[in-house]
Amino acid sequence: MPRAFAVLLFAAFAGSAIAVYRPALAGPFLSDDFGYIAANPYTASLAPGNVVRMLDPTGPARLHTANYAPVHLLLTALERQIFANDVRGYHLVNVLCHALASCLLVALLLRAGLPRPVGVLAGAAFLLHPANVEAVAWISQLKTTASLAFALAALLHFPARPRAATACYALGLLTKASAAAALPAAAAFALARAGREPVPRAERRWLGLWLALGGLFAFAELGAQRGAGEAGLPARGDLAARAQAIFSIGARYLAMAATGTGLSAFHEPEPGAGWLDPWFLLGAIAAIALGARTLQALRARRLEAGYWVFAAASFLPVSQIVPFVNPLADRYLYFLLPGLLGAALLCGRGLWQRVPLPGVAAPLLGLAALALLASFGAKSAGRARLWQSEMRLLLDAEANYPRGGTAAYLEARRAAQRGDAEAAVRALRRAEERHAARFTVLLQDPGLAPVRDAPAFRQLVAEMAGRWIERSRELGLETQPELRLRAHAHGVRGESALAIQALERALALGGPLDAELRADLAVARAEGGSAARPRE
Secondary structure (H helix, E strand, O other): OHHHHHHHHHHHHHHHHHHHHHHOOOOOOOOOOHHHHHHHOOOOOHHHHHHHHHHOOHHHHHHHHHOOHHHHHHHHHHHHHHHHHHHHHHHHHHHHHHHHHHHHHHHHHHHOOOOOOHHHHHHHHHHHOHHHHHHOOOOOHHHHHHHHHHHHHHHOOOOOOHHHHHHHHHHHHOOOOHHHHHHHHHHHHHHHHOOOOOOOEEEHHHHHHHHHHHHHHHHHHHHHHOOOOOOOOOOOOOEEEEEEHHHHHHHHHHHHHHHOOOOOOOOOOOOOOOOOOOHHHHHHHHHHHHHHHHHHHHHOOOOOHHHHHHHHHHHHHHOOOOOOOOOOOOOHHHHHHHHHHHHHHHHHHHHHHHHOOOOOOHEEEHHHHHHHOOOOOOOHHHHHHHOOOOOHHHHHHEEEEEEEHHHHHHHHHHHHHHHOHHHHHHHHHHHHHHHHHOHHHHHHHHHHOOOOOOOOHHHHHHHHHHHHHHHHHHHHHOHHHHHHHHHHHHHHHHHHHHHHHHHHHHHHHOOOOOHHHHHHHHHHHHHHHOOOOOOO
């Protein structure tokens, strides 16, 4: 792609993205943003000690976010040095990174032989797709946009500039694990380029290096997830139920990708209705059809296969083959869409070449594409407004899933405003079952303030804090943030001596929270230090 064209394309994409995401540019820190930014002691500065902790694959920083993503943490730390608490800077970086990823997708599609107008329209579709709003408007999802940019850059550079491609692949992995999808895609592209000949030895060696890098990263990543309790969750249901869930989730993602509908701030779909569930049937049919198409493209050594493989590899981590909480989310489509777009366009080009169409077909298809882009842009701008406040996100989730955990949490807030503590507690118990309530949130949410002193509410908070303590002990997490939170949980339960012990252990570790821990310890000792200290 000529440099002048690339610069103009990025300028156009960046301007369009800023216009579409303008409603979200002043949106506050939300949810995971506190864990990565506002309340993360490891990204608070770029001091040498913090940098070492972020890079250390066995260190405490990876446990704080349940991922080994040092590049994302370093980028976030750099942002904090520049923007502090000015959220507009963080949002702008995300938007520009999204525009860059869209441009890289265009370059990759043009290299596959698609006409320039088609490639640009595809990049614009990715830029404006409503499903991408969550990944772009959520500040801490810089890990997603940056990781995809690195992954696409790796595919674009391979095999002409293998060192640059390998560096981009490694940086992508160290930003977010999703970048691993670039490896099977690169292998499929290599097969297609080789045609009937074997893949050149040099390319095989570089792909072998990518595989080795992926293995090393997987070791660190799985260690981070196991250490934080995010890996090894029990499978939900028997093998049949898991198969139904996998195909149902896949069908929902395909529907969201193709139509830009079915989106939600937080997805909480109800369990399927068995083998005749429409989502399962749609997913099974789609899996058979797309699997057959992928195998056909691989046998024929077509570049189309690389895009199908990229989409499939991006779906596998969220497919529930390895169970984890909340496998359905708009942001997970961010890696799926480039593969689906490229595969669909290359497949369509083949059909176009085989089936004669009237001359008016091209202009009509172009107008339809522009209409679709306009629709996507309008819908994305509307969804960007949700990120102006957490309440808007909660209300969106409640509207889409009225029986979900978020809806139960909002029901509890409404009951609290009425002064009905019993109803609030019942709703909060349902919310906790759906992983939509934590004891720390219950203590901080002003919407629950009217019932905070009610015995039933205090009992619930104490129970939730107790369950959190037990889980923390089982995992054996001994980092400063974790021990500080454990001390807080003990304090909620009136266990001042245990809180003091946790704070003392945290302070003995040394780290970025030393000053805060000394202050907490002084308060804890003043309030309950004279009590006997039971052993944990």
